[in-house]
Structures are given as C-alpha cells and as structure tokens.
Amino acid sequence: MLLRPRYEDIAVIAYHIGKIIVAVSLCLILPLLTAFVFQEKAPVFDFIIALGSSLSLGLFLMIVFKTDKELRWMHGMVIVSLAWLILAVLGAVPLYLSGHWRSFLDAVFDGMSGYTTTGLTLVQDLDHLSMSHQMWRHLIMFIGGQGIVIVALGFLTRGAGGAFKIYVGEARDERILPNVVQTARFIWTISIVYLVVGTLLLGGIAVLEGMPPLRAFFHGAWIFMAAYDTGGFAPQSQNILYYHSFLFELATIMIMFLGIINFKLHFTLWTGNRREFWRDIEIITLSSTIIFTFLFVAAGLAKADVYPQAVGLFRKGFYQLISAHTGTGYMTLYASQLTQFWPALALVGLIVAMGLGGAMCSTTGGIKALRVGLVFKAFIQDVKQLMQPETAVLVEKFHHIKDLILEDRQLRSAALIFLAYLGLFLLGSIAGMACGYPFLDSLFESASAGANVGLSCGITSASMPAALKLVYIFQMWLGRLEFVAVFTLIGFIMAMAKGK
Amino acid sequence: MGRQHVTGNRQQATGYMLFFACSLWLVACSYCCFAQPISSTELIKNAKEYDGKRVVYQGEVIGDVMVRRYSAWLNLSDGENTVGVWVRKELLPQIEYVGSYLQKGDTLEIEGVFQASCPQHGGDLDIHAEKVKILARGYKIEEKISPLKQRWARNLSLSAALLFACFFIREKRNRWKRRLKI
Numbered sequence: 001m002l003l004r005p006r007y008e009d010i011a012v013i014a015y016h017i018g019k020i021i022v023a024v025s026l027c028l029i030l031p032l033l034t035a036f037v038f039q040e041k042a043p044v045f046d047f048i049i050a051l052g053s054s055l056s057l058g059l060f061l062m063i064v065f066k067t068d069k070e071l072r073w074m075h076g077m078v079i080v081s082l083a084w085l086i087l088a089v090l091g092a093v094p095l096y097l098s099g100h101w102r103s104f105l106d107a108v109f110d111g112m113s114g115y116t117t118t119g120l121t122l123v124q125d126l127d128h129l130s131m132s133h134q135m136w137r138h139l140i141m142f143i144g145g146q147g148i149v150i151v152a153l154g155f156l157t158r159g160a161g162g163a164f165k166i167y168v169g170e171a172r173d174e175r176i177l178p179n180v181v182q183t184a185r186f187i188w189t190i191s192i193v194y195l196v197v198g199t200l201l202l203g204g205i206a207v208l209e210g211m212p213p214l215r216a217f218f219h220g221a222w223i224f225m226a227a228y229d230t231g232g233f234a235p236q237s238q239n240i241l242y243y244h245s246f247l248f249e250l251a252t253i254m255i256m257f258l259g260i261i262n263f264k265l266h267f268t269l270w271t272g273n274r275r276e277f278w279r280d281i282e283i284i285t286l287s288s289t290i291i292f293t294f295l296f297v298a299a300g301l302a303k304a305d306v307y308p309q310a311v312g313l314f315r316k317g318f319y320q321l322i323s324a325h326t327g328t329g330y331m332t333l334y335a336s337q338l339t340q341f342w343p344a345l346a347l348v349g350l351i352v353a354m355g356l357g358g359a360m361c362s363t364t365g366g367i368k369a370l371r372v373g374l375v376f377k378a379f380i381q382d383v384k385q386l387m388q389p390e391t392a393v394l395v396e397k398f399h400h401i402k403d404l405i406l407e408d409r410q411l412r413s414a415a416l417i418f419l420a421y422l423g424l425f426l427l428g429s430i431a432g433m434a435c436g437y438p439f440l441d442s443l444f445e446s447a448s449a450g451a452n453v454g455l456s457c458g459i460t461s462a463s464m465p466a467a468l469k470l471v472y473i474f475q476m477w478l479g480r481l482e483f484v485a486v487f488t489l490i491g492f493i494m495a496m497a498k499g500k
Numbered sequence: 501m502g503r504q505h506v507t508g509n510r511q512q513a514t515g516y517m518l519f520f521a522c523s524l525w526l527v528a529c530s531y532c533c534f535a536q537p538i539s540s541t542e543l544i545k546n547a548k549e550y551d552g553k554r555v556v557y558q559g560e561v562i563g564d565v566m567v568r569r570y571s572a573w574l575n576l577s578d579g580e581n582t583v584g585v586w587v588r589k590e591l592l593p594q595i596e597y598v599g600s601y602l603q604k605g606d607t608l609e610i611e612g613v614f615q616a617s618c619p620q621h622g623g624d625l626d627i628h629a630e631k632v633k634i635l636a637r638g639y640k641i642e643e644k645i646s647p648l649k650q651r652w653a654r655n656l657s658l659s660a661a662l663l664f665a666c667f668f669i670r671e672k673r674n675r676w677k678r679r680l681k682i
Binding site: 038040041042045046048049051052053055056059060062063066097127128129130131209210211212215236237238241242243244246306307308309311312313315316332333334336337340341 | 544545547548562563564565566567568572573575577581582584586599600601602617618619621622623624625626643644645649650652653655656657659660663664666667670
C-alpha cells in the first residue's frame with residue numbers, strides 16, 4: 001500500500017532543495033565577476049537576473065518550508081533528483097539570455113548536459129560567446145562533477161545530520177572520511193589543488209603554443225574543469241582540435257584519467273599509499289577495458305585505412321577512446337567524421353567504452369569499473385565452481401581499498417545497475433531511430449547521453465526534434481543519478497497521486 | 501590549285517588555333533571553377549575527394565593566431581564549421597581583429613593544400629596555406645542591452661534582497677528565542 005506523503009515530508013524536501021539552490025546560485029557570482037573584469041555589459045544583466053531568480057526561489061523555499069525535521073532516505077533521494085532538475089532549469093537562464101541558444105529547451109539541454117558532465121551541446125556560434133558565459137558553462141560542469149550536494153555540504157552545512165542520505169542520492173555511496181561533511185570538504189580540497197595545478201599546466205602549454213597569457217589562463221582553467229570532471233565542454237567550437245597541440249592532448253588525457261579515479265583511491269594515494277593504485281579492482285578493470293576497447297578502435301581504423309600513418313591512428317584513435325571511456329567527450333576531429341569515415345568496428349569500440357565508464361565515486365558516468373569487475377569475477381567464480389567437486393565452496397576475493405569477499409548482495413546490485421544502463425541506452429536508441437536516424441548513430445548518441453560522455457556523431461544539434469532533446473535530457477539526468485533517486489521520485493509522485 | 505592549297509592550309513591553321521583556344525578556355529574555366537571557395541561542410545563531408553588537392557577557403561579568423569616558430573595556426577570559420585589553417589610566417593598578413601564576443605574577426609581567403617588526415621599534424625583535418633589574402637577587416641561589436649533585461653534584473657535583485665532580509669530577521673529571532681529558553 002502506498003502512503004500519501006504528509007505536509008512534513010514535502011516541507012523537508014522543499015526546505016533542503018531551497019538550501020541547495022541558494023548554495024549553487026552563489027556560484028553565479030564568479031561569472032558575474034568575470035563579466036565585470038572583461039567589461040562585458042550585457043552578460044552582467046544576464047547573471048544578475050539568474051542570480052536574483054535563483055536566490056529568490058531558494059530563499060522563498062527556505063522561509064516558507066522552514067523545518068527541523070530529520071531527513072529520511074526517501075527524502076534524500078527525492079531532494080537530489082528534484083534539485084538536479086530545478087538547477088538545470090535555473091542554470092539555463094543566463095545561457096538563454098545570452099541569445100546563443102535557439103530556445104529555452106536548448107538552454108535547459110545544455111544546463112543538464114553541464115551539470116551531469118555530459119558535454120553534448122546545442123549552442124550556436126560558440127566562438128563569439130562571452131567570457132562570462134563561458135565561465136558559467138564550465139563552472140556548472142565543475143559543480144556537477146563534484147556533485148551539487150557536495151557544494152551544499154561543503155559550504156552551507158555545519159552538522160552532518162541526514163546529510164549522508166542526500167549524498168548517497170547523488171550516486172556516491174562511498175564515505176571517504178567518517179563524517180560526510182568532512183568527505184565533501186576533502187573532495188573539494190583535492191579538486192581545488194588539482195584545479196590550480198591543472199590550470200597552470202594547461203595554461204602554460206597554451207602559452208607555449210602561441211596563445212596570449214590571459215586567454216591561455218582562462219582556457220587552461222575551463223579545459224581543466226571540463227576534463228577533470230569528465231564533462232567535455234570547450235570554449236571553442238572545434239573542441240580540443242582548436243589548439244592543434246600534441247602536448248595539450250597529452251595533458252588532457254592525464255587530467256581525464258585523474259577524473260575517473262575513485263575519490264577514495266585519491267585519498268589513499270594522498271596519504272602516501274601508492275601501492276594501492278595497482279592493486280585496486282577498479283584500476284585493473286579500467287586498464288583491461290581500455291586495452292580491450294582500443295584494440296577494436298585500432299583494428300577498425302587500420303582496416304579502413306582512415307589514418308594512413310601510425311601516429312595519426314594513435315593520436316586520433318586513442319584520444320577519442322580515452323575521451324569516451326572516461327566519459328569526457330573531448331574530440332580532436334569533427335563529429336561528422338565519426339560517422340562518415342570511422343568504420344563500424346571502431347564506433348562499436350567507442351560505444352562499449354562509453355557504456356563502461358570510469359570508477360565509482362568519481363566524476364564519470366556509465367556502468368562503472370567496479371560493477372564490470374564484479375560481474376566478471378562472478379562469472380569466473382561460476383566457471384571455477386563447475387570444475388570443483390559439488391561439496392566444495394569457493395570464495396572469491398577482490399581488492400577495493402581493502403580486501404573484500406565477493407557477496408551475492410554486491411553482485412545483485414551491480415547486475416541490476418548494469419541492466420538498467422543497458423535499458424537506458426536502448427531507450428535512447430529507439431527514440432533516435434523513431435526520429436529517423438540510423439541504428440548505429442542512434443546507439444552511439446544514446447550511449448553518449450546515458451553514460452554522460454558527450455561525444456557526438458552529429459545527431460545532437462539545435463535542429464533535432466524537441467522530443468529527442470527531451471529524451472536525451474532524461475537520459476543524462478537518469479544516467480548521472482544512477483536510477484535509484486529518480487525512481488524514488490517517480491514513486492513519490494505516484495504516492496502523492498494514488499496514496500492513502 | 502595553288503591558291504586552293506594555301507586557303508586549305510589557312511583553314512587548317514585556323515582550325516588548330518580555334519581548337520587550341522577552346523582547350524585553353526576550358527582549362528581556364530576548370531581552373532576558375534576550382535578556384536571557387538569551398539565551404540567547410542563540403543570539405544569535411546568529402547574529405548577523401550579533396551585530400552591533397554589545392555582548395556580555396558574563406559572564413560573569419562577565430563580566437564587566436566597561434567604562432568609556432570616559423571609558422572602559425574589560424575582557425576577560420578565560414579559560419580558552418582571552423583577549419584584549422586597552417587600558414588608560414590612570411591605569408592601571414594597583419595591580423596587586426598580575431599573573432600570573439602566583442603569582435604568580428606578579419607575575413608581571409610586562403611589557397612592551399614587540403615589534408616584529410618595531415619601526416620605533419622597527427623592526422624588533423626587542415627589546410628596548408630600557400631596564398632593568404634585579407635578579404636575584409638573585422639570590427640568591434642557594439643553591445644546592445646535590452647531595457648527589459650535591466651528592469652527584470654532590478655526587480656529580481658530587489659526580490660532576492662527582501663527575501664534575504666526576511667530570512668535573516670527570522671533566523672536572528674529564532675536564535676534569540678533559543679537563547680532565552682536556555
């Protein structure tokens with residue numbers, strides 16, 4: 001029997017959503033300052049409108065629904081799923097006001113793509129977009145990659161009461177430190193340190209490659225934000241191809257790798273335990289799947305003779321593959337080249353890589369290495385079991401930060417999410433085909449949206465049907481939150497309508 | 501008889517001349533057709549056909565002129581896509597404006613060899629320029645601020661400030677109440 005939520009439930013949800021909105025909307029101050037620094041007058045008003053509307057909504061919810069009631073798991077899940085939707089809409093306000101998006105739906109698409117670190121975009125004339133709007137696009141990617149709840153926990157919450165329940169809703173069920181607020185602050189600390197180092201590295205390379213220092217600095221910061229948070233937005237329409245630099249490609253590959261590592265593993269590395277890196281099941285799985293999928297891509301490209309020279313094959317093939325596997329979506333070629341010149345085998349390699357994704361508790365999307373590793377281990381265990389006498393009991397172990405025993409409970413959860421992702425990719429593919437696109441292109445774009453990657457074979461454009469835009473928005477949202485929070489929201493809405 | 505022979509020779513010579521002129525005209529025509537600027541979409545879509553051929557491409561200089569030792573990278577946008585152009589320094593004209601938020605970049609016409617997968621630049625799709633010409637100078641773009649936006653910005657700032665004041669006062673009052681209870 002479904003129980004109809006009471007007013008207190010709605011109040012708890014609304015109050016916390018208000019808090020998250022206020023915390024995230026304060027981030028609008030950064031692009032506003034950028035507009036002042038670069039003397040961009042029109043964007044100043046865009047950001048004042050966005051800041052005013054977001055703060056008003058957040059404060060209104062906090063005043064009207066003020067409550068001290070404890071959070072329950074259901075509240076946490078509904079808060080997270082609703083907050084991501086509302087923030088995508090609010091984040092779209094300054095984008096739409098810039099005039100570079102054809103409709104508000106297109107701006108919401110980019111808002112969701114940014115927060116979920118997908119990187120698919122419907123922007124028009126990106127090369128003439130203001131510096132402040134560029135700052136906002138990349139900042140929402142950074143905020144989304146860290147997790148919007150992490151933003152709220154890092155800045156607004158003093159106590160940890162109930163906070164873990166919202167934190168888990170964001171597909172982060174691993175606590176690095178005993179206290180979830182400390183965990184949030186640790187994630188912010190390492191991200192800020194990496195941001196400074198990464199900006200200096202990329203900015204330095206950009207200066208070496210001929211860019212003026214100020215622009216190089218901003219490009220360095222933006223590219224870092226989008227690469228580390230495995231997002232994929234870039235300040236120029238050619239994406240990473242704009243820089244025509246091998247060094248830049250190498251640096252972004254390194255940063256994308258940093259982005260797919262579990263924050264818990266970052267913590268163990270920071271504490272000096274370097275041996276841990278090569279023992280972890282996620283790193284072993286990631287290394288294996290990268291090699292496996294690259295074989296597909298390289299074999300396909302070599303057979304079709306797309307890049308006659310080995311250097312070209314490696315630079316283009318490996319970069320696109322790493323970008324796909326890490327869920328970043330950076331490209332060093334044109335979207336239409338993928339469908340026109342890349343053979344099906346290479347595209348399948350990219351699709352598989354996109355679906356697999358990076359590590360748990362990282363900024364990446366997709367099925368995730370831990371789940372893939374566990375399913376594979378279970379498969380091996382079953383084969384081993386068949387070879388043993390029937391009375392023998394085999395115990396399979398794996399190493400993830402510590403030695404663990406493979407249990408049915410973990411396996412069930414991994415297999416369920418695995419299947420849910422396959423269903424999600426199928427949904428987008430069917431929608432793409434229903435809109436008249438070929439099967440492989442539809443599957444490619446759907447995997448890219450559902451796994452929050454951002455590589456495009458050309459379907460994603462302002463001229464695609466509005467229904468498909470909505471499907472991709474839904475896929476990005478569902479893929480980022482890993483289903484549970486969104487399904488809880490659906491259950492909550494059903495309980496509101498049909499509950500007793 | 502002799503006159504007829506001379507006339508026949510003349511006619512033959514005229515025929516040859518005509519044939520030669522026609523051939524020359526056809527070659528010139530084909531050259532002119534080839535010298536027509538090609539759009540970026542056409543280049544990217546038919547990259548294999550244009551690979552290694554001389555092409556003419558026009559576009560606005562976008563972002564930065566990235567000088568690398570003896571050459572430079574320009575990124576030229578024709579409104580459909582942006583294509584990278586590799587130019588030797590001595591061919592590089594004085595670029596005054598590059599396309600950005602407040603600037604329309606200089607429009608260039610370049611003639612050069614198109615590479616679908618450039619062996620010199622790690623498989624990039626690019627053009628190695630051999631002739632560069634400035635077609636139009638860029639200019640500064642005037643910002644237009646809509647009065648409606650200004651009004652909305654004022655009203656929403658006011659609403660946020662009022663709500664913040666309400667929130668702040670209530671929080672203070674609650675804190676006082678808690679202290680009094682203690």
